[in-house]
Amino acid sequence: MKVQRLRVIFCRGEEVKYITHLDLMRFWERALRRAAIPLAYSEGYSPSPRIALAAPLPVGVTSTGELLDVYLSQRVTPYNFIKTVSQQLPAGIAMREVREVGLGLPSLQSQVRWSEYQVDVSTDRSREEVQAALAQLLAAESLPWKHQRDKEVRRYDLRSLVHDLWLESLADGLCTLGMRLRTDSQGSGRAEQVAAALGFSEPPLRIERSKLILEETSPAVQAWRRHGEPG
Template identity: 40%
Template sequence: MSSQQRIRTWFRKGERVKYISHLDVLRYWERAIRRAGLPLAYSQGFTPHPKLFFASPLPLGFTAEREVMDVILDGRIDPAEFQARLAQQATDDLSLVGAREVPLGAPQPQAAMLWSDYRVIVPGLDPADARQRAESFLASDTLTWREERGERERTYDLRAATAWLTTRPIDGGTELAMRLQSDQHITARPEAILAALFPGFEPQSFVRTGIVLDDRSPARELWRRYGQYL
């Protein structure tokens, strides 16, 4: 039996650190885990790397409520103790909100990503107008969207990449909430929703509120299909 263990964690990224890079986040957690005295595993080779696996790098300027990070340990520990010890080394701006053990052979979070949930505050956007535009978008069959990133250009169906989109009146504007495709085929971004449906409006904030992973396993699929493990 392997002595290694895999802990899946969820963490928040606050306002004060929304402009630090993904590499800085990785280094932060590596140092926090080591300060907590936890047996973090490293890769073999000339330049060992910590075995930390993230669902997806968060864009600069975004905050987050439940980012996903898998931690491989060279020893076993109760997930509750892992979380408690690591919490003592973390800050309010980058802090754990959950931890549980997952199988060592489970797909890495990035490979298992399906959707990302976002909340966007848009000052000056009339709630009634926002609701009407959102409903019209959701009622449409397709919305071809083209975007450029550097020298790369891609075209995809933004409507198909949107599971849901809601609007809520807030003081001075509208809050948008959405679930967007974030798998190996398409990564839709909330900026595209803003540009396509609400051109001319500048967001006050972007928050990734959650990440949906494909947690299917052969045993779980049998249970869902037949109501029992076979």
């Protein structure tokens, strides 16, 4: 039986940037069990813990803003959750914040709309040239793109996956870009493809997801806001 839903904001560092989405779920499940957290379980012949990640993180990408929902069968304060679970997490995974959210809210995965990234690329272009490339891509109505994975070739409009682009910094040949890319059932933008579309010939030196942005316009969310979160 579910009596509480906690939302975890956590970081995923260099030590674990090459693990798969499934491996990450296993890390969390193991840590929660070792910490003796009273997990709620699904029904059926093979009950499984009710935990859910917001969106898969591409392999090789770090993050400072991943989201995880954990459903509990007994109430646990966010403070005690952090205190007990932190000791069981592997190197490279660290919790930033834990807070309670409404049990009746839509699933975490269904609420995700955008991801924000910081992307480091090497370049010999000036600030003005980089700004012009960003403006040109944002002004485009469409950007036909193809991506080959193994023998499969996918064709799609890359522009529809880009919400915003900006220049964070540029110094000594190192350019840091900010990107807000679509992350939902309609598609997911990939930072390295956007960097290539901007004319950067070398693959990014670093890609970090800094934030996941949720849709908050559903009636359930509006009702939750009206009543407020429990203290």
